[in-house]
Amino acid sequence: MSDGNETNVAAGGHRDPDALLSRAGAAGNPDRDQHFLVDDRVLDRIPTYAADVEIDLDHVLEIGAGNGALTDRLLAVADRVTAIERDPDLAAFLREEFGDAIADGRLTVIEGDALAVDLPDHTASISNLPYGASSEILFRLLPDGKPVIAMVQQEFGERMAATPGSDEYGRLSVTAGHYADVELVEPVPPDAFSPPPAVDSAIVRALPRDPDYTVPDDEFFLDFVKAVFTQRRKTVRNGIRNTAHISGLDDPDAVVEAADEELLSKRAGKLAPEDFAALASLAHEVGLANDD
Known part of the structure; x- marks a missing residue:
């Protein structure tokens, strides 16, 4: 591990995301839905959206860990983190970069597709999701009744949080709202990522609750x-x-x-x-x- 090198540490004592990309040898690939979050300010704010509503961070699930920039921030606030990454080279990099946390039992890296692997029991999920699979991943997570904080396409997040009668309101709004109160907590511009995606992004927070109606099934x-x-x-x-x-x-x-x-x-x-x-x-x- 090289986090002792000051050039590899961002403000606040966290790993610098650009240095992580360099060490991982990863440039990102839009064709594979790889857009690495590299804005330190956004990365630092993501855990605060769990703290301000007192989400239990005993065991955080991260899907699409990539180069580990968010993993690093999560390890600073969570007791344990399980990171899922489908790219074998990135999964290997995470195991090397965060070897100390793995040895301490604070980090587990699972190599595989988040739609296919067994998900561990967890207290919350915090992720920069691959946008092409956002819907499928979220609707695997939401029925579990655990808080979710996720980076998604802004349009998708707006539809998740939309209210009846608005232009964005639709099936996604009703379905997400069946499981949780959904809030779009921060818009995120394309230049926060490397490479920049072609769309605006947003962080959504979904807090589980029982709906105020009943259904037979x-x-x-x-x-x-x-x-x-x-x-x-x-x-x-x-x-x-x-x-x-x-x-x-x-x-x-x-x-x-x-x-x-x-x-x-x-x-x-x-x-x-x-x-x-x-x-x-x-x-x-x-x-x-x-x-x-």
Whole structure:
């Protein structure tokens, strides 16, 4: 390890991200969704978004650890960190660069795809996510009910945190909000990364909570939301009727006949999550075949 060399240490005593890139021999590859966060100020602020809401940092999961710039900051505040990295060369670099933390039992490096490996039990997840897999990774994490802080594309983050009636509100908003309160806490410009991505980025924070409505089955509810939003330009009435192949309804007409006319006449983007829950509960009751 070379963190004793002052040229390799940024302000605040953390490893300098540019020096890490140099030691890792990594230039980043947009074709492989590799954009390394190199802005010291952004890196230093990310852990504060856990501290200001008192997130438990006993065991932090980091997905897409890359050259270890964020890993370094997480080790300064967490008791333990598990870092997942799919690039074998970068995974090997992390094991060498952070050998002392690994020897102390404070860091575990898992080489593999975060969508395929077994995720360890953890108290929070804090990551600069690969943007191409952000949605799949987040919806693997959110149902676990643990806090998530993640760097994502800004447009994606805005849709996660959107409220009913806004232009950004959609299936992603309802689905994320089913598991957590989502907040976009900081926009991040392209020049904070190497190489710069073609899009603006943002840090989102998702704090787990139970929704203020009930549904008979989570999977059915989320499929129902997905189905209706595929027809977002149509009324909910037509959306329900036209998407039984997605929602799994056996009798969509029965749902339409039983549902509240005011809800049916709206479009999906105007329905609050509790409205979707009411419709999904009704659909589950009257729109599915009874196997008894």
